[in-house]
Amino acid sequence: MPVPAPVLRDSATYPPHLASVPLARRRIDRAVRGWGLPELAYDAALLGSELASNALLHGCLRDRLFRVEVERTADGVRVSVTDPKGERWPQPRTAEASEQFGRGLAIVQAVATRWGVLARAVGKTVWAELDAGAP
Structure with a gap:
């Protein structure tokens, strides 16, 4: 029986x-x-920076x-940010050129292999994954 790989989490x-x-x-x-x-x-x-900024x-x-x-993860890494506001889920949008904000999720979509949102009893978790070897 194969030994499961250790879970590496920070x-x-x-x-x-x-x-x-x-x-x-x-x-x-560093992790x-x-x-x-x-x-x-x-x-x-x-x-992580984009997701943390959105949480703030x-x-x-x-x-x-x-x-x-x-x-x-088995395929790469997963970054998750959990905040206390469960009623406010991220919505991708197109920012105007003159806007200072509004590009965070576009960056997440462009960089991550996949991303999503999980409901919590209190708040929500927004996560993004990167696969090793993915372009």
């Missing part, structure tokens, strides 16, 4: 402050590189933490 909770986004990004980068997947580290960190802008409540997780 998670941290962050306060709803702008300074949390680069902290999460660096943590994801993915540490798992021997340097070719996925930049994109995983970018996905649209999903966080005052004084409620949000969680960022990165997990080594």
